[in-house]
Amino acid sequence: MSQATDPQTTRIPHQLREMLISGEVAPGEKLSEQRLAQGLGTSRNTLREAFRTLAAEGLLIHHPNRGVFVAAPDxxxxxxxxxxxxxxxxxxxxxxxxxxxxxxxxxxxxxxxxxxxxxxxxxxxxxxxxxxxxxxxxxxxxxxxxxxxxxxxxxxxxxxxxxxxxxxxxxxxxxxxxxxxxxxxxxxxxxxxxxxxxxxxxxxxxxxxxxxxxxxxxxxx
Amino acid sequence: MSQATDPQTTRIPHQLREMLISGEVAPGEKLSEQRLAQGLGTSRNTLREAFRTLAAEGLLIHHPNRGVFVAAPDxxxxxxxxxxxxxxxxxxxxxxxxxxxxxxxxxxxxxxxxxxxxxxxxxxxxxxxxxxxxxxxxxxxxxxxxxxxxxxxxxxxxxxxxxxxxxxxxxxxxxxxxxxxxxxxxxxxxxxxxxxxxxxxxxxxxxxxxxxxxxxxxxxx
DNA sequence: CGCATCAGGATTGTTGAACAATCTAGACTC
DNA sequence: GAGTCTAGATTGTTCAACAATCCTGATGCG
Structure with missing residues (x-):
């Protein structure tokens, strides 16, 4: 289902989105750049680009200098x-x-x-x-x-x-x-x-x- | 008006957005990473993060491997x-x-x-x-x-x-x-x-x- | 003349390392 | 127990480099 066509640039955000809506990561959870980048097989910079996309969609919350967190709607x-x-x-x-x-x-x-x-x-x-x-x-x-x-x-x-x-x-x-x-x-x-x-x-x-x-x-x- | 508070992470996207809605860059125009990064006094990587934010907002269009363009609504x-x-x-x-x-x-x-x-x-x-x-x-x-x-x-x-x-x-x-x-x-x-x-x-x-x-x-x- | 092919150069995609700035956690003091 | 401070971890940011891809222009053919 989630194949590598354009790789990375489009794959990483997709993969992240899947993780979010499937509940693989919990709302409110902090996403460590280093750890997650390693887990997804990519680099910190590429992952940070994906973070920006997902943050603009409202699925991630970016706290400057503190990290990105899975949105936890109240x-x-x-x-x-x-x-x-x-x-x-x-x-x-x-x-x-x-x-x-x-x-x-x-x-x-x-x-x-x-x-x-x-x-x-x-x-x-x-x-x-x-x-x-x-x-x-x-x-x-x-x-x-x-x-x-x-x-x-x-x-x-x-x-x-x-x-x-x-x-x-x-x-x-x-x-x-x-x-x-x-x-x-x-x-x-x-x-x-x-x-x-x-x-x-x-x-x-x-x-x-x-x-x-x-x-x-x-x-x- | 546009001061440096959190720097970069928030300043660059703001500045870019201003350039877009003020018409400083024309719809359809291609935005070169190298040139624009230099113009904004930042690095390619930081600029690319801003691109992702603006693309998610629909102001920029990202063509993989070809570059980002100012959206030109038809x-x-x-x-x-x-x-x-x-x-x-x-x-x-x-x-x-x-x-x-x-x-x-x-x-x-x-x-x-x-x-x-x-x-x-x-x-x-x-x-x-x-x-x-x-x-x-x-x-x-x-x-x-x-x-x-x-x-x-x-x-x-x-x-x-x-x-x-x-x-x-x-x-x-x-x-x-x-x-x-x-x-x-x-x-x-x-x-x-x-x-x-x-x-x-x-x-x-x-x-x-x-x-x-x-x-x-x-x-x- | 129009069109396909094909280098060569330029641009984007992606990574790794490095350092500054900031935050976090734990130890310490009072 | 509350506040302070240091050390470690994490994020912010840049740079350099290379692979992959695209674009341009030159070349050659029909």
């Missing part, structure tokens, strides 16, 4: 992300045209999520759910908007990495996603928007709740 | 940017709450634009216009959404850098901006949305028209 970040989602995804639904290719992608994500649920693969459900929403944003036919939304969704992955990523955080949304898609396909934008709001509110609450439980379980800060 | 990019603007700015207007601090910023931009027009400073009018719209997006209270919008607006600067940046590309919008702000302050969201659409359509057409004239004037491609 409650404020979640609120921010959902404010963004409300704006972007509402816009996408309103822009939806019948027969748009992204609608097929969304349908496939719903099917894929159901299949993953059947296999008890909650991580797969989460992945399909994210793919579903990214496909939804593609309804707006704006690569720039999609790019912005995609990196925001990658940040969400880092949020999930901090909380217990259990089933009930994903299971309820399979049905909501399916219903929302049906409303869009039916051309019923009002219903679709209402269902989108319902999804976003419920999802946001669930994540914030998980954060609250984490705070009270482990040390406060 | 017609497709303009269409894309305006699709994004429609989604984001509509969302911001809908989210606007009475008394929001950004409303004062918007008012100041309108005043600033009128003043610049009085002085015949069209570049100043353009700057105030952009600041106005960025303030509008701040109505949504989402730093991430604002960051996305801000870098998109920076790209617009590069678009203007390619066309004749004459008065009529900016003058008409001072009034439209003022009217739109009044509608928001009045709490009349429907009128505000209508005026926003009017602004976006007119502005988009004007830019695309300028592009068309440029194409027919200079060589096609």
């Amino acid at each position: 409650e404020a970040a979640i609120l921010d992300i959902y404010r963004l989602r409300r704006v972007v995804q509402r816009g996408a639904v309103e822009a939806a045209l019948p027969g748009h290719p992204a609608l097929k992608d969304m349908a496939e994500c719903v099917a894929g999520a159901e299949q993953a649920r059947g296999a008890g693969d909650w991580r797969g459900v989460a992945t399909q759910n994210m793919a579903y929403h990214r496909a939804m944003v593609r309804l707006a036919d704006s690569p720039r908007l999609s790019a912005c939304f995609d990196s925001t969704m990658a940040e969400m992955r880092l949020a999930f990495g901090q909380i217990e990523d259990s089933a009930f955080l994903h299971e309820p949304y399979i049905e909501l996603n399916a219903g929302l898609l049906r409303a869009i396909l039916r051309g019923n934008h009002l219903t679709a928007l209402a269902q989108l709001d319902a999804y976003l509110n419920r999802s946001e609450q669930a994540i914030l709740g998980a954060f609250a439980r984490m705070r009270s379980a482990t040390g406060s800060r | 017609e497709a990019a303009i269409l894309d940017i305006y699709r994004l603007r429609r989604v984001v700015q509509r969302g911001a207007v809908e989210a606007a709450l009475p008394g929001h601090p950004a409303l004062k910023d918007m008012a100041e931009c309108v005043a600033g634009a009128e003043q610049a027009r009085g002085a015949g400073d069209w570049r100043g009018v353009a700057t105030q216009n952009m600041a106005y719209h960025r303030a509008m997006v701040r109505l949504a209270d989402s730093p991430r959404l604002s960051a996305c919008f801000d870098s998109t607006m920076a790209e617009m600067r590069l678009a203007f850098g390619q066309i004749e940046d004459s008065a009529f590309l900016h003058e008409p919008y001072i009034e439209l901006n003022a009217g739109l702000l009044r509608a928001i302050l009045r709490g009349n969201h429907l009128t505000a949305l209508a005026q926003l659409d009017a602004y976006l359509n007119r502005s988009e057409q004007a830019i695309l028209g300028a592009f068309a004239r440029m194409r027919s004037a200079t060589g096609s491609r």
Whole structure:
């Protein structure tokens, strides 16, 4: 999957991104230049270039003179992300045209999520759910908007990495996603928007709740 | 204004960004590592790190093994940017709450634009216009959404850098901006949305028209 | 004349070493 | 126990070098 085509310049950032969204490195963790460069088989300078790319995407945080850390979105970040989602995804639904290719992608994500649920693969459900929403944003036919939304969704992955990523955080949304898609396909934008709001509110609450439980379980800060 | 605090790591990208949005380097121009590093008083490696940051923001384009170029948004990019603007700015207007601090910023931009027009400073009018719209997006209270919008607006600067940046590309919008702000302050969201659409359509057409004239004037491609 | 081929030079990609600047951790003092 | 200080580790930054790639112009052919 991740082959060496252009090598290094493109491979290292890709590889790093994979490590981040797969949870191979934990949110908040410090990434040592020396150690990581050795681990990736590259030099410090090349790795630092990749750091800049990922930092600009919001996946890494650069503290001058202190090092780079895996982003660890907190409650404020979640609120921010959902404010963004409300704006972007509402816009996408309103822009939806019948027969748009992204609608097929969304349908496939719903099917894929159901299949993953059947296999008890909650991580797969989460992945399909994210793919579903990214496909939804593609309804707006704006690569720039999609790019912005995609990196925001990658940040969400880092949020999930901090909380217990259990089933009930994903299971309820399979049905909501399916219903929302049906409303869009039916051309019923009002219903679709209402269902989108319902999804976003419920999802946001669930994540914030998980954060609250984490705070009270482990040390406060 | 641009002093050396954290030096280098933050100064070089800032300085580069200034060069880009000020038009000191032309859209499409190739940036030689050796020459630019010397000009900025830094090393190739440090400059390359800055390149990565700016490339992630969309201001520079990185062609592997060929070099980095100043982004030169074309017609497709303009269409894309305006699709994004429609989604984001509509969302911001809908989210606007009475008394929001950004409303004062918007008012100041309108005043600033009128003043610049009085002085015949069209570049100043353009700057105030952009600041106005960025303030509008701040109505949504989402730093991430604002960051996305801000870098998109920076790209617009590069678009203007390619066309004749004459008065009529900016003058008409001072009034439209003022009217739109009044509608928001009045709490009349429907009128505000209508005026926003009017602004976006007119502005988009004007830019695309300028592009068309440029194409027919200079060589096609 | 147009076009393919092919050096040669220039530029980017990438690394390793080195040193300055800064931070971090642990020892020490009071 | 709190504050201070030193030593070590890490980041910031540069340089020099070489491999890989691209670009330019010259050459030769049809």
